[in-house]
Structure formats: C-alpha cells, structure tokens
Amino acid sequence: MSNTPLMRRGATLAAALMTASLFLTACGGDGDNTGDKAAETRSIKAENGTIKVPAAPRRIVTIGNTNLPFIDLGGKPVGVTEVSDSDLDVLPKEQRAAYEAAEIVGSSGGEVDVEKLAALKPDLILVQFSSDDWDKVGKQLETVAPTVNWGLDTEWKAFADAIAEAGNVADGLSRQKAEFKEKVAKIQETYGKIIKDSSFVDVSRGDWSDPGTFYIADIGCSEIARDDIGLDLPEAAEGKDPLAYESLPFEQISELSKYDVITYPVDADGKPTEPFEPVVKTNTWKALPAVSSGRALGVFCPGNNSYGPVNQYLDSLDSALATLAGKL
Structure with a gap:
C-alpha cells in the first residue's frame, strides 16, 4: 500500500481528475457533447442510393x-450554382x-468546378439536376463530401421534405407547411362556390416560346391550383406529355372563350x-x-418547388379570386 500522505494523495487525485476532464472536453465527451454531435449521422434515401449525412x-x-x-x-449554403x-x-x-x-461553384450542375467546391470544405452536398449532369460530375462530388442527389421527377412536397431532413432545416419546413395548409383552407372556404361551379x-x-405562340399550363403553379385548391383546370391525359409542352399559335386564343375564368402570369407588381x-x-x-368581363386574372407565381414561393402564389391567387365577386 502506498505511503503517500493524505494531503499529497488528495492533490494527486485532483490533478488526475483535471487531466481527465480536459481530455474529455477535447474529445467532445462532456458539456454539450459537441464532438459527439458532429460525428452523428443519419441515412437519407436518394437517387444515388442511401447516403449517410451529418446529423x-x-x-x-x-x-x-x-x-x-x-x-x-x-439554410445558408457556403457554395451554390448560378440561378x-x-x-x-x-x-x-x-x-x-x-x-x-x-x-x-459553377454556372450549372454539369459545369461545377469540383476543385473550387472542394476548397470550401463542405460536409454535405445537395444536388438536383439531370442524369446527364450526374454522369459528368456525380462521382467526383461524392469523393469530396456526402452527396445527396434527387431526380428531376421528385414531387415538390417530397423534395422540400427531403431537403429539410438532409440539410437539418426542418423547423423552417414546419412553419411553411402550416402556412400552406391555412392558405389552402382559406381559399377553399372563401371561394368554394366559384371553385365548384366554374371552369x-x-x-x-x-x-x-416561339414568336406568336402561347401554351396552356398544366404544370407548375397550375398544378397546385388544380390538385390542392381544386380548380377545374385542363390537364394532359395520363401517360401523355403535359399540355404545357405544346406551343399553340395566337390564332387559337379564341378557343379560350369556352372557359369561365382565365389565369395568366404577372410579375410581383401585377x-x-x-x-x-x-x-x-x-x-x-x-x-x-x-377578358372583357374582368374574369381574366393575373396571378404571380415566383416558383413552385418549395413552400415559400408557393405560399406567395396562394396569396396572389386569393387576391385574384376576390375580384370575381358578382362576375360569375
């Protein structure tokens, strides 16, 4: 048994405890477990497989x-491609x-400067572009950091969910979803009769678009008006290309006379x-x-691949529908 005096033994024990504490702190093993959190991962299912990404x-x-x-x-990305x-x-x-x-880091998905991207030392890369672009740079991106790639056919709500999960920005998504739900319910309740009785x-x-042509939109924000709000809007038959893919000559504008209400794109100023x-x-x-009776409505659609711009679209649609009072 050691003959170390009691006070000396106490000092030795305190020093040992302090050393252990410092060691644990450096390893992220105490306090807020920063080191452990940094090492945590979650699995995300994507176009390029199941990817382990930082939590x-x-x-x-x-x-x-x-x-x-x-x-x-x-989110606040450290690197982006041009928009x-x-x-x-x-x-x-x-x-x-x-x-x-x-x-x-590049003008487009397939033109990414991988060296410039790598210099940013990312811990996660989020990607959605064509399969051809993925074939160009996908494997290179995966050598830099965990890379999550979504196909272009990913439905916008699922896309928002996936980005929120991978990028750890779920709080923002929850707020936007709640706003979306409220706006849809308000429009359906306020304009229920118009929606039910009008084409x-x-x-x-x-x-x-080629000069002298237009198209009937059945994708983009019109999908939200049709599928979420319930407007009676034309759409392509199942298995066929969207109507929006067909350019129509101005001579066919007169065919729009069979519809009760026409919507068309306007900017933020209307x-x-x-x-x-x-x-x-x-x-x-x-x-x-x-048009002559005030049933042609300009609607602002800043985008349709995330909840923020979609909610702006719903606000614009709400205001536009309000002008139909007494006109149908």
Whole structure:
C-alpha cells in the first residue's frame, strides 16, 4: 500500500481528475457533447442510393435545383450554382443575401468546378439536376463530401421534405407547411362556390416560346391550383406529355372563350410578365368574354418547388379570386 500522505494523495487525485476532464472536453465527451454531435449521422434515401449525412451539417453546398429551396427553408449554403436573374429578382431580401453570400461553384450542375467546391470544405452536398449532369460530375462530388442527389421527377412536397431532413432545416419546413395548409383552407372556404361551379384555364408563355405562340399550363403553379385548391383546370391525359409542352399559335386564343375564368402570369407588381405581353396585346385576347368581363386574372407565381414561393402564389391567387365577386 502506498505511503503517500493524505494531503499529497488528495492533490494527486485532483490533478488526475483535471487531466481527465480536459481530455474529455477535447474529445467532445462532456458539456454539450459537441464532438459527439458532429460525428452523428443519419441515412437519407436518394437517387444515388442511401447516403449517410451529418446529423447537423454546417457547410453545405447546393447544386442545381436545390439552391433556392434550401435557402427558402432558412439554410445558408457556403457554395451554390448560378440561378437566373429572374429567379433572384423575386427572392425576399434576406434570401437573396444568403444566396449572394455563397461562393459560386459553377454556372450549372454539369459545369461545377469540383476543385473550387472542394476548397470550401463542405460536409454535405445537395444536388438536383439531370442524369446527364450526374454522369459528368456525380462521382467526383461524392469523393469530396456526402452527396445527396434527387431526380428531376421528385414531387415538390417530397423534395422540400427531403431537403429539410438532409440539410437539418426542418423547423423552417414546419412553419411553411402550416402556412400552406391555412392558405389552402382559406381559399377553399372563401371561394368554394366559384371553385365548384366554374371552369378555369391557365395560360402562359415563356421567354423560350416561339414568336406568336402561347401554351396552356398544366404544370407548375397550375398544378397546385388544380390538385390542392381544386380548380377545374385542363390537364394532359395520363401517360401523355403535359399540355404545357405544346406551343399553340395566337390564332387559337379564341378557343379560350369556352372557359369561365382565365389565369395568366404577372410579375410581383401585377403586370403581365414580359414574355406574356404579346398575348395581351392581341385583339383576339381582348375580345375574349373572360377578358372583357374582368374574369381574366393575373396571378404571380415566383416558383413552385418549395413552400415559400408557393405560399406567395396562394396569396396572389386569393387576391385574384376576390375580384370575381358578382362576375360569375
């Protein structure tokens, strides 16, 4: 048995305990368990398999269609790919600031500068782009950090759920879902009779459209109006390409006269979008019964792949439907 005096033995024990405490702190083993949390992972099912990602990622790079949905949920990526000026222009101020604070790592999904991306030392990469782009850079991305890739056919609500889970931004998603549910219920309750008794058509035109053409929109925000709100809107037959894929000549604008209500795209200020302006300038458009009687509604759709812009769309649709009072 040791002959160390009691006081000396007490000092030795205290020193040993202090050393152990410091060791545990350095390893993240006490206090808030920071080290343990950093090492925790969760499994995410994606297009490229089941991926183990950090439970609380801190340095996320978003590529392709994941940029704006992640930011919409409150995320702050360290790296992004480019988005169009038109998409940036309709972003809320704080979201645009979050995008502009990130490093641009490529003009598009397939043109990512992998070395530049790797220099950001990401702990997670979120991706949605074409399968061709994945074939170009997917395997390289996976060597940099855990990479979660979603196919382009992922339904927008499922996409929001998946991004929230992978990016650890579920709180933002919960708030947006609650708002979405409230807005849908309000529109259905307020305009129930109009929705039940009226036929609608959503028409649009993009900057890619051929001169003198427009299309009937059955994808995008019109899907939400049809599937969630319940508007009677035309859609493609099952198994067929969306109606939106077919360009129609201006001569067919007169065929819209069979619908009770027409919706068309406007910007945040309520003016017809630039690509759609040629349509509203035609005499055929002006002669439509819905147009002449105030039943052609401009609706603002800033996007349809996450809840934030969809909720803005619902606000615009709500305001537009309010103008139909006494016109049907």
